[in-house]
Amino acid sequence: MPASNAANVRSIKIVIVGAGSVGVTTAYALLLSGLAAEIVLIDIDTNRALGEAIDMSHAAHYAQARVRVGDSYDDCAGATAVIVTAGVNQKPGQTRMDLVKTNYGLFKSIIPQIAAAAPDTILIIATNPVDVLTHAALKLSGFPVERVIGSGTAMDTTRFRHELGKQFGVNPRNVHAVIIGEHGDSQLPVWSLASIAGMRLRDYAAQKGIPYDQEVMDGCSQRTKDAAYEIIQRKGKTNYGVASVLVSILEPIITDGDALVTVSRVGTYAGVDDVALSMPCKLNRAGAHQDVPLLLDEKEKELLKQSAESIKEVLRACE
Structure with missing residues (x-):
């Protein structure tokens, strides 16, 4: 990594909303990548999220990054990007579109809180159906279109x-x-x-x-x-x-x-x-x-x- 980018990484904070399997695996992959200095997990089940953060902090000994649990959406403040993985997971036999009503309702709650705490962040949406929820996140956040990105295809x-x-x-x-x-x-x-x-x-x-x-x-x-x-x-x-x-x-x-x-x-x-x-x-x-x-x-x-x-x-x- 070029020196300028390495210096930039030292100030990078990434927040992951949703400490389920995708959120936690993303946090671990990000930790090992060396791209961020601070990784924050936010989840309704703070006890489980804390267990994941403690476990990852032992790997952070080698990766030189801090992993912690956020107390509220206020912890999104100052984040370069907020990755949203929270939501109901797809079950065997379901299509991604079958998840829409539950996860759309969840986004109405969480996206405005993220936007208020981190008005300059980039939203990365991974929750399915990702295209519908990327559209929802844009409308609910009021962000410019380029700063709301779905993982998509x-x-x-x-x-x-x-x-x-x-x-x-x-x-x-x-x-x-x-x-x-x-x-x-x-x-x-x-x-x-x-x-x-x-x-x-x-x-x-x-x-x-x-x-x-x-x-x-x-x-x-x-x-x-x-x-x-x-x-x-x-x-x-x-x-x-x-x-x-x-x-x-x-x-x-x-x-x-x-x-x-x-x-x-x-x-x-x-x-x-x-x-x-x-x-x-x-x-x-x-x-x-x-x-x-x-x-x-x-x-x-x-x-x-x-x-x-x-x-x-x-x-x-x-x-």
Whole structure:
């Protein structure tokens, strides 16, 4: 880490609201990353949160960061970012949208308190359904649009690259492909722009001397969409992947890194206005910025519109 960024980290405070499995795993991943000097956990169950903080403080001996429990939302004051993971978790057989009424009601309580205590912070929303709740957090906080960011399809994009990497026999970091739209069932892969080594996937397969089968490719995107359902069915929750993704969203914010990440942000998409969904955004210390629109083909534009409209329908039901 450059010296200027290392100096900046010494003043970084990150608050995590919700000390469930995602919140605690995120705190631990953040602790080991060395990106923050202070990590604050806020949870309704302060005793359990304290136990987690004490346990992590033993790891902090090696990571050189302070982990503590906040007494109230006033502890959000001075935070560079506040990550919200609080809410009811998705259960086997549920969709993310099934959680909306309970978690929307919770946000009406907690988001105004966070905004009042930390008016200059960046809100990072991880609670599902993340697109609906990113929109809710923007309205309830009164923050500028760039300072309310949903984790969105950053996790789906990571899973998608993992699937394509396995299929083509390359490291997922060398796969350039994104999932956009809803973090949910209407998400869509951008096949028209997916590439490896600067070549479209079909061209890369031809150069490598392997067949390109769109049905196999569609299987990769379907496994991406179904991944959370499978994990929840097997272990009851997802936490490691999303925690790593949340830290990857935080890093360019803390370091002013200008990294492109597929996150959820309120805007107008495919002609549908005032809706949150995921597109590649530039992340830096000012928040999330949509500088360059994707060059989608006509089919992808239509699928994006359908995704936006499905989210908008849920938003109408909440209002």
